[in-house]
Amino acid sequence: MGIAEGRVVVVTGAGRGLGRAHALAFAAEGAKVVVNDLGVSADGAGASQSPAEEVVAEIRAAGGEAVAHGGDIATTEGAASLIATAVETFGGIDTLVNNAGFLRDRMLVNLDEDDWDAVMRVHLKGHFLPLKHAAQWWRAEAKAGRQRLARVVNTSSGAGLLGSVGQGNYSAAKAGIVGLTLVASAEMGRYGVQVNALAPAARTRMTEATFADTMAAPGEGAFDGMAPENVSPLVVWLGSDGSEGVTGRVFEAEAGRITVMEGWRPGPTADKGARWTPAEAGEAASKLLAEAERPQPVYGAR
Numbered sequence: 001m002g003i004a005e006g007r008v009v010v011v012t013g014a015g016r017g018l019g020r021a022h023a024l025a026f027a028a029e030g031a032k033v034v035v036n037d038l039g040v041s042a043d044g045a046g047a048s049q050s051p052a053e054e055v056v057a058e059i060r061a062a063g064g065e066a067v068a069h070g071g072d073i074a075t076t077e078g079a080a081s082l083i084a085t086a087v088e089t090f091g092g093i094d095t096l097v098n099n100a101g102f103l104r105d106r107m108l109v110n111l112d113e114d115d116w117d118a119v120m121r122v123h124l125k126g127h128f129l130p131l132k133h134a135a136q137w138w139r140a141e142a143k144a145g146r147q148r149l150a151r152v153v154n155t156s157s158g159a160g161l162l163g164s165v166g167q168g169n170y171s172a173a174k175a176g177i178v179g180l181t182l183v184a185s186a187e188m189g190r191y192g193v194q195v196n197a198l199a200p201a202a203r204t205r206m207t208e209a210t211f212a213d214t215m216a217a218p219g220e221g222a223f224d225g226m227a228p229e230n231v232s233p234l235v236v237w238l239g240s241d242g243s244e245g246v247t248g249r250v251f252e253a254e255a256g257r258i259t260v261m262e263g264w265r266p267g268p269t270a271d272k273g274a275r276w277t278p279a280e281a282g283e284a285a286s287k288l289l290a291e292a293e294r295p296q297p298v299y300g301a302r
């Protein structure tokens with residue numbers, strides 16, 4: 001028996017890269033998988049059904065159950081039809097893995113409004129809409145007395161947690177996904193839904209250029225640390241019954257390493273009990289900064 005036996009799992013952007021690895025890993029653990037992918041280029045252009053269909057064929061060839069969905073998850077129509085596909089094909093949905101996305105990297109001074117909008121749309125709205133439609137289904141089931149052990153795994157990034165030079169749009173979207181995760185976890189717990197976020201690192205077409213020097217596949221038989229398949233086991237566990245009680249958390253997963261990311265919390269504080277003058281506020285803030293932990297460096301900062 002796999003740890004996801006009989007669960008219905010929806011993975012967005014599962015035609016290649018990390019999403020494909022997650023879909024195959026869920027299927028290997030007994031899940032029925034809805035493989036979504038719009039089949040766009042690395043910067044979001046075009047569309048093709050082939051990537052999703054190829055992954056479905058791989059799952060079926062290995063004896064698993066899967067169905068393809070080729071819609072755009074950042075539209076109401078695409079998100080609604082994605083959840084409807086799970087319900088109509090497999091009778092419901094147990095786990096949603098929001099993963100689809102693409103990059104339009106530029107320094108802020110050169111970042112076009114279109115590149116801002118496209119990246120915010122695919123990541124942030126592309127998380128919100130499938131989450132909303134799944135949440136509506138889970139709430140209706142809970143109200144009808146059929147509450148599920150429902151799971152959502154959202155995909156953030158180290159860029160969203162620490163910042164990344166040249167990725168202002170992407171970092172803002174991925175930080176937004178963490179905020180969305182915290183709210184969804186707090187709102188949806190009453191319907192049996194757990195919501196966590198993942199910051200992965202793996203060699204995919206998205207990162208080949210950025211990490212070219214460190215991400216080449218090793219020789220035959222060696223542990224290929226940057227293979228996307230190394231990230232998927234944690235995702236499958238978070239998406240299974242076994243993660244009961246884990247919600248509103250952010251994990252990093254890379255190679256053989258899993259890290260719980262600890263987020264914003266109040267640090268040193270001072271309270272005058274009245275309004276500061278600007279000079280006093282500066283003096284107080286400087287003292288507090290001297291006591292506070294130094295922030296982690298932004299990726300790519302010199």
Ligand SMILES: NC(=O)c1ccc[n+]([C@@H]2O[C@H](COP(=O)([O-])OP(=O)(O)OC[C@H]3O[C@@H](n4cnc5c(N)ncnc54)[C@H](O)[C@@H]3O)[C@@H](O)[C@H]2O)c1
Nearest residue numbers: 013017018038039040072073099100101157201202204206
């Ligand atoms: N690879 C890494 O190291 C890394 C690091 C941090 C975060 N991430 C995140 O992991 C996720 C997967 O990235 P990847 O590296 O596998 O990239 P990838 O380009 O290999 O895969 C992304 C997939 O999403 C699909 N997609 C894009 N827009 C879509 C839309 N509107 N609707 C449906 N599908 C759509 C693409 O067609 C593609 O198949 C992304 O959210 C990415 O930001 C990746």
